[in-house]
Amino acid sequence: MSIPHDTFECGHTLEELSQYLDTGEFPDPRHLETCPDCRNGLDSLRRLSTAGSELFSNDLAEAGSGNDDWMKNILANLKLELRPGRSIPLRSENAADTLTETEGSVLALVRSVTDLAPGAVAGRVRLEGDVTVPGEAITVNLDLAVAFGNPLLGSAAALRHDLGEALARHTELNIAAIDITITDVIDTPREEP
Amino acid sequence: MRDQLDLVPDAILAGRAADGDTAAFEALARRYGPHMRACARRLTGSHADADDVVQEALVQAWKQLESLREPAAVKGWLLRLTGSRSIDYLRRRRNHTSLSALEEGGAGLEPSATAPGPESSAVASSGTDALKAALSRLPEEQRRCWVLKEFNGQSYEQIAQTLNISPASVRGRLARARITLVREMEGWR
Amino acid sequence: MTVPAQPTPAKRETVREDVREELPGNGQAGQPNAEAPGSLRAAVLRVEGVTDVFPSRPLWQRLPAGALSLLQQAAGQRGAGDRSTGQQGGDPDDGPLVEARADGSATDVTVRIGVGADARTPDVVRAVAAAVRAHFAPAQVSVKVTVARISPE
Numbered sequence: 303m304s305i306p307h308d309t310f311e312c313g314h315t316l317e318e319l320s321q322y323l324d325t326g327e328f329p330d331p332r333h334l335e336t337c338p339d340c341r342n343g344l345d346s347l348r349r350l351s352t353a354g355s356e357l358f359s360n361d362l363a364e365a366g367s368g369n370d371d372w373m374k375n376i377l378a379n380l381k382l383e384l385r386p387g388r389s390i391p392l393r394s395e396n397a398a399d400t401l402t403e404t405e406g407s408v409l410a411l412v413r414s415v416t417d418l419a420p421g422a423v424a425g426r427v428r429l430e431g432d433v434t435v436p437g438e439a440i441t442v443n444l445d446l447a448v449a450f451g452n453p454l455l456g457s458a459a460a461l462r463h464d465l466g467e468a469l470a471r472h473t474e475l476n477i478a479a480i481d482i483t484i485t486d487v488i489d490t491p492r493e494e495p
Numbered sequence: 496m497r498d499q500l501d502l503v504p505d506a507i508l509a510g511r512a513a514d515g516d517t518a519a520f521e522a523l524a525r526r527y528g529p530h531m532r533a534c535a536r537r538l539t540g541s542h543a544d545a546d547d548v549v550q551e552a553l554v555q556a557w558k559q560l561e562s563l564r565e566p567a568a569v570k571g572w573l574l575r576l577t578g579s580r581s582i583d584y585l586r587r588r589r590n591h592t593s594l595s596a597l598e599e600g601g602a603g604l605e606p607s608a609t610a611p612g613p614e615s616s617a618v619a620s621s622g623t624d625a626l627k628a629a630l631s632r633l634p635e636e637q638r639r640c641w642v643l644k645e646f647n648g649q650s651y652e653q654i655a656q657t658l659n660i661s662p663a664s665v666r667g668r669l670a671r672a673r674i675t676l677v678r679e680m681e682g683w684r
Numbered sequence: 685m686t687v688p689a690q691p692t693p694a695k696r697e698t699v700r701e702d703v704r705e706e707l708p709g710n711g712q713a714g715q716p717n718a719e720a721p722g723s724l725r726a727a728v729l730r731v732e733g734v735t736d737v738f739p740s741r742p743l744w745q746r747l748p749a750g751a752l753s754l755l756q757q758a759a760g761q762r763g764a765g766d767r768s769t770g771q772q773g774g775d776p777d778d779g780p781l782v783e784a785r786a787d788g789s790a791t792d793v794t795v796r797i798g799v800g801a802d803a804r805t806p807d808v809v810r811a812v813a814a815a816v817r818a819h820f821a822p823a824q825v826s827v828k829v830t831v832a833r834i835s836p837e
Contacts, residue, residue, distance in 0.1 A: 316677075317670035324644070324651070324669075346677045353622040353680060354645040357630075360623055361533040361646075368525030376528070376550045377521055382557045385515035386832065392806045394813065396827070401809045403831035406515045411834045413516060414801070418836075423503050426510030426566070447507045472805040472834050486504045 310339035319343045323351065390433045392474055405433060408473055412444060415468045419461045421452030425485055429475075439478040442469070447486035458482050501525070509566035512557070520560075524553055527570055530646075531577040537630075537642045538581035539588075548584055552576040574647040578657045582639065622680065629679035637672035640665055727819045728795055731811045733803025738796040738832050791825045798833035805831055 309315045312333070319340060322328040334340050366372060387405030394401045409427045416424035425445030432438045442465065448457075462480045469477050500508065500522040508526075511519035531552060535545035555576055563572055630638055636658070643654045651662040651669075658665070725737050793816050799805045813827040 315670075316674050317667065320670040320673050321666055346681065347673055349622075350626075350673055350677050350680055351645070353626045354641075357623045357626050358533065358646050361537060362529055365529040365532040365536065368528040372532075372546060373525055373528045376546060376553065377524060379550055380553055380557070382517060382520070382554070384517075384832075387515070389830070392809050392831075395810055396813065396817070398824075398826040399813045400826075400828045401806075401813060402829070403805060403809070403834070407831050407834050409514050410516065411801070413511065413514075414836055423499070423507060424511065425507040427514055445507070445510055447503055468801075472799070472801075474806055486507055488502055488504065 310337070310343065312337045312339055314340055316343055316347075319347055323347055388433050390473060390475065391436055393436070403473065405429060408433075408469070408475075411468055411472055412442065412465060415464050416444065416446065416461060419457055419464070421449035421488075422457065422461065423447045423488065431478075433475060436474065437476050440475045441478050442480045444480065444482050445485045446482050447488050448484055449488045458484075504567070505569045506567040509560065509563060509569040513560040513563065513566070520557060523569060523573070527573050528553075530570075531573060534574060534577050534642065534646045535581045537646060538578065538639060539584055540631075544584055544588070545581075548577060548580045552580045555580070571648070575649065575653060575657060578643050578647060578649065578654075582657060585635075625680055626676065629676050632679075633672055633675060637668045637675070640668040641672040641676070644669055724793070724816065724819050727815050728797065728812055731808060731815050733799050733805075733808035734797050734812060735800045735835060736798030736833065738798065791820065791823060792828065793820070793825050794828045794830075796830045796832050798835060799831055801834060801836040805834060 314330075314333070314337070318328060322334070323344070328334060334344065385406050387409070389402040390405060390408060392401040392403060408429065412427045413424040416422055423446070425447055426443075427445070428443040429440055430443060431440040433440055444465070446458075446461075462482060465480050466477060469475060500519060503519075503522070505523070505526075508519045508523045512523060528549060531549045532545055535548040535552075536542060539545050539548060552573065556573055563569060630641070633641070639658060640654055643649045643657060649657070651665045654665045654669075655662040728734060728737050795812060795816060797809075797812060799808050809829050809831060812829050816827045816829075817825055
């Protein structure tokens with residue numbers, strides 16, 4: 303048995319070694335190089351840590367895949383509130399009517415147009431400005447992830463054009479600018495069917 | 496590339512989900528659901544409860560996604576939610592158990608996870624089997640600290656928050672858990 | 685589905701889509717244009733560019749995850765005329781797809797729709813408002829149309 307007591311003859315404790323493994327903090331780091339008790343203790347804790355990793359790997363494998371039925375059931379049970387966001391007014395021909403589209407529907411439109419661009423995936427989308435007031439200048443802020451190796455410069459301009467067209471078609475917003483920020487690069491596996 | 500949401504980095508999915516994209520949220524759930532489930536199973540000791548915990552954690556995640564400041568940190572956040580919901584579950588189960596134990600005039604039932612099961616009675620044939628058996632005999636709050644640390648990679652401060660105790664207590668319990676586990680593991684060696 | 689037995693405190697009566705009943709504001713019992721709102725839904729779906737008619741409040745605000753896609757699947761599998769919400773059978777949250785409320789003088793009609801990406805949403809919305817108005821003529825109605833989804837399909 304390498305660990306007869308919680309406190310070694312050198313005066314250090316397993317609790318200190320345990321914390322050292324987690325945080326790298328130890329009152330006297332040089333001592334660890336020379337003290338056989340502490341080194342044995344560390345070895346034991348590291349073996350435990352390895353066994354813990356193995357147990358986690360086993361448990362993770364046993365938990366199954368996120369594409370399995372258990373997750374499908376959970377997703378089907380979730381009652382997620384949709385997020386309509388702000389109400390964006392549309393012109394009406396009759397004063398008695400109230401015509402609107404939800405901000406959520408416009409954000410989804412921006413995402414779907416962006417996702418159609420080759421090698422691009424939309425991230426967060428923001429409509430800056432008061433979209434509830436007709437004619438207010440609105441700036442679209444779009445986070446973008448692009449596939450590694452995708453030529454970006456031309457496609458950003460093309461995407462901006464497509465987005466402008468879609469927003470003109472589906473909203474009456476006064477779009478002042480469309481700002482695209484590339485926030486992530488996606489490593490895509492090589493053509494796997 | 497919409498059909499490739501499963502390849503998209505966490506931060507992008509979390510941002511979309513915060514904007515209300517249910518498909519992106521479901522991609523995140525598929526990505527980290529197995530980890531959440533594994534953690535909840537070890538913490539609650541029950542497969543059925545673990546799936547309820549995962550579901551509750553996902554509901555909470557959807558509601559609070561907008562408040563997540565760092566979308567890239569969504570994995571750790573989901574696991575912390577899973578840990579917290581698991582602890583809630585154990586507390587509720589304990590209240591329920593001690594109540595029914597009182598009614599029956601018997602001693603409080605141990606949660607199934609701490610009761611010695613087939614895992615501990617079988618001859619430990621490998622390191623992980625020995626560890627499983629030793630884990631199942633640990634005092635409940637030590638085991639919680641150990642699982643939150645080793646399965647979820649939570650810091651002392653995060654574990655302290657989850658368990659509503661001080662970071663110093665976390666350090667102490669974690670050390671005691673490890674000492675006990677090492678002793679039992681050395682027995683196996 | 686059942687009709688609420690008592691009027692709401694605001695003296696407004698909710699007319700469910702499947703209840704074949706006069707709109708109180710219409711005042712012409714038995715006339716062909718005094719139709720169930722169920723056919724109002726069909727009238728809305730006939731407008732070019734409308735892809736879906738979604739449940740109106742309060743269900744909308746608590747719509748379960750996946751309900752939108754379920755609705756679309758239901759529409760695809762059973763035909764667009766099927767007014768089943770396709771999920772949560774017997775769920776108390778199930779609301780009418782088109783909500784029409786009348787208080788004796790004017791009728792409010794609320795419609796939540798999905799629009800196809802090839803259409804022009806503002807034009808579609810105005811056409812829906814006109815279709816709703818025509819549906820209830822000669823009764824006067826205020827129409828509230830909300831676009832909840834703009835989709836490529």
